[in-house]
Each structure stands twice: as structure tokens, then as C-alpha cells.
Amino acid sequence: MWPTIAVVPFLLFAALIDPERSPASVLSRTPTSFGHVQVDAADVAAAIVEGEAAHVTARTVLGLADVRFDIVEAQDSPRRFGERSSEGVPTYVWPFRQSADGRSQPPPAYLLRHEIGHDLFIRYLVPSTGSSQYGGDAPDWLDEMAAIAFEGEPLRSLRRRSIVHVAQEGKLIPLHRFLNMVHPEMAAGSIPDTDGRLGAAFDPASDETASFYAMAAAFYEFLVARTENAAIIADLAAVVRRGEPVEPWLLARTGYADAARGIDALDRDFQNWIASGAGYGGPSGQRATRTNEPCSR
Ligand SMILES: [Zn+2]
Structure with missing residues (x-):
């Protein structure tokens, strides 16, 4: 596996x-x-x-x-x-x-x-005003994307190989659902209420967790590529703070505001980008080996 x-x-x-x-x-x-x-x-x-x-x-x-x-x-x-x-x-x-x-x-x-x-994302960009939620008040995918954006090698290369595998398995989460879903581990009840301590790695309780993390990593790099804005997460956080819906903003920034079923068009663009070799699914990505995995679970 x-x-x-x-x-x-x-x-x-x-x-x-x-x-x-x-x-x-x-x-x-x-x-x-x-x-x-x-x-x-x-x-x-x-x-x-x-x-x-x-x-x-x-x-x-x-x-x-x-x-x-x-x-x-x-x-x-x-x-x-x-x-x-x-x-x-x-x-x-x-x-x-x-x-x-x-x-x-x-x-x-x-x-x-x-x-x-x-911590920095919740502390300075989108704090939490509620309890029993994952991270802060931002959508769960954005909380996770912010943390993943902090990762370096070798996690980044692991995430890239993971999204190729997820796509090959047909386990990509439809983008509309991804943008609105509860963190799969939160939904599975495997994340205890915060007491300020934290853990690092865990065995996922949800079948969707691998897809969720891989998509958060890939969607971040896709958005940076499409918008040419490395600080897209800070802009997304500002949208959330203003109380505006994120999805129309994303469609506008990626050129799909006027498209029929714009979210589906953006989803197809994202999937094609994964498969195109633009950093993910091309020949070099497909040949990626599994050596030197940083996480042996
Ligand atoms: Zn995280």
C-alpha cells in the first residue's frame, strides 16, 4: 500500500x-x-x-x-x-x-x-472563533494547505508522488466537495479536542485522508502556477476574513468566473495539470521511485 x-x-x-x-x-x-x-x-x-x-x-x-x-x-x-x-x-x-x-x-x-x-495561519490570518472545528475559521482545506505550504523536501516530493498515485487510483476528490468538506480525520472523530498539545504523524482513520492531503498540496502548487502568486494563501485568508465566499473568488482568479459550471471547468483544468507533467504527473513523476520515504508507516 x-x-x-x-x-x-x-x-x-x-x-x-x-x-x-x-x-x-x-x-x-x-x-x-x-x-x-x-x-x-x-x-x-x-x-x-x-x-x-x-x-x-x-x-x-x-x-x-x-x-x-x-x-x-x-x-x-x-x-x-x-x-x-x-x-x-x-x-x-x-x-x-x-x-x-x-x-x-x-x-x-x-x-x-x-x-x-x-499555528501562524490561525494566530495571524484566520483565527478560530468556534470550538470543535479543525484549525481556525477558514475552510479545512485552506487550514491544511497553509501548513503544507511550509513543508520542504522530502515531504514535498512525497506529496507529489502521492497525488499521482491518488489520481491513478481514481481517488481525486471532486473539487466542489473538496472546497466544502470537513477535514476527513475531523469527520472520522479521530482528532481530539485541542488542549494545545499536538502530535505529528498518525495512521489515518479515514479512507479520504491521503487524498485530502495530496490534493491540498497539489492544489496549492496549481493555484500558484495559475495565478503566479506565491502568496495566494494570504489572499485567500483575506477573502475568508471579509466573510466572502471562496469559490467565486477562486473562479475569478483562475479565469473561470464566466464559464458554465465554472467549478467543474476548474476541476478539469486541475486534473489535466496533474496529468500534464507540470510538476506532477508527467513521465518523470510516473517514474518516481519509492526510495528514501521519510515516513515508513
Ligand atoms: Zn496539518
Whole structure:
């Protein structure tokens, strides 16, 4: 079975943290271009890579000029993910460190920027005013797209191979439904209510989860290609904040405002783009191997 990767916020990290760990050592606080990292010496480089990537993407994709945050070892912090520090800066706690007895493995550090993307999007672009919903008040696909836009290699290449597979299996979700659906894991009841902790990777409970994530990734790159606007997500967030419907705006921006059944025409364009080789379904994409999968589930 094609490996799926799905990254959601708001799952408990409790299972990843050894409750019988020895008392924490005092970690040094390292200044960075985005704020600080406070992790084990062996994890400083990985934390800075994630933080710098998120800092750049926040500017280029979300339009946040110089967002400030700290990255802290979860085992040494009582804070929840995104909780503000005493200095008022969002703190992203992440379990870089392996548990002392080796019973649990920390999640790959490269998933951190996805979770930072979720938090920044909800914090600054489309906050949540309700409960029992996925992410903020934005449509669920847009919440997920914003986080996926923060991902680097190798997740990006995995997503690209995934959409080719989803298309070949005939499991693309019709665009009209994709733009209006509840996150499949939320619909399946597999995402617990938020308590500010979060998890990284999980085994999907819904058959549609792989398609949902692959489509969120592909539709983002499709929209950037069609609009030549890398900050299309920031513009979409502004549409949501104004309380305007997203679908007509998307049709207008992609040239389908006057088309009969415009959403179906946009859907066909999207499917053809996946199959055309414009970064996804062409010969090189079809020959993509499955080696070096970052996620072995
Ligand atoms: Zn996510």
C-alpha cells in the first residue's frame, strides 16, 4: 500500500514523552534569526533549520514580515505548543529528544515547520472563533494547505508522488466537495479536542485522508502556477476574513468566473495539470521511485 503521510495539529504528545525521565538539565538558549532555540546541543542545528524555514515561508506565503517565535525541547517545557513565553513570543515545543529508555521515537524534526505553519495561519490570518472545528475559521482545506505550504523536501516530493498515485487510483476528490468538506480525520472523530498539545504523524482513520492531503498540496502548487502568486494563501485568508465566499473568488482568479459550471471547468483544468507533467504527473513523476520515504508507516 502506498504510504500515506498526514500531519495534524492538536494530538497529544504524551505518548512520546517519558514520564519517568530524569530531571531536565538546563539547556542553553541560542539566539537565531527568528527568536531563540532551547534544545539539546545535538538538536540545535535541526531546530534552527526548521525555524529558519518557517520564518522565510511565513514571509513569502503568509505575508508575515518578521514573525518571532522560540523553539523549545518539549521534555523541558511545561508550555503548550504555541503558548506565549514570558516575553510574549509564541513558543513551539517539540520533542526532539529521544526518551531515556528508548521506548519511543521522537517525530521527524522536518514535521515541525508544518505545525508552525498551522499555528501562524490561525494566530495571524484566520483565527478560530468556534470550538470543535479543525484549525481556525477558514475552510479545512485552506487550514491544511497553509501548513503544507511550509513543508520542504522530502515531504514535498512525497506529496507529489502521492497525488499521482491518488489520481491513478481514481481517488481525486471532486473539487466542489473538496472546497466544502470537513477535514476527513475531523469527520472520522479521530482528532481530539485541542488542549494545545499536538502530535505529528498518525495512521489515518479515514479512507479520504491521503487524498485530502495530496490534493491540498497539489492544489496549492496549481493555484500558484495559475495565478503566479506565491502568496495566494494570504489572499485567500483575506477573502475568508471579509466573510466572502471562496469559490467565486477562486473562479475569478483562475479565469473561470464566466464559464458554465465554472467549478467543474476548474476541476478539469486541475486534473489535466496533474496529468500534464507540470510538476506532477508527467513521465518523470510516473517514474518516481519509492526510495528514501521519510515516513515508513
Ligand atoms: Zn496539518
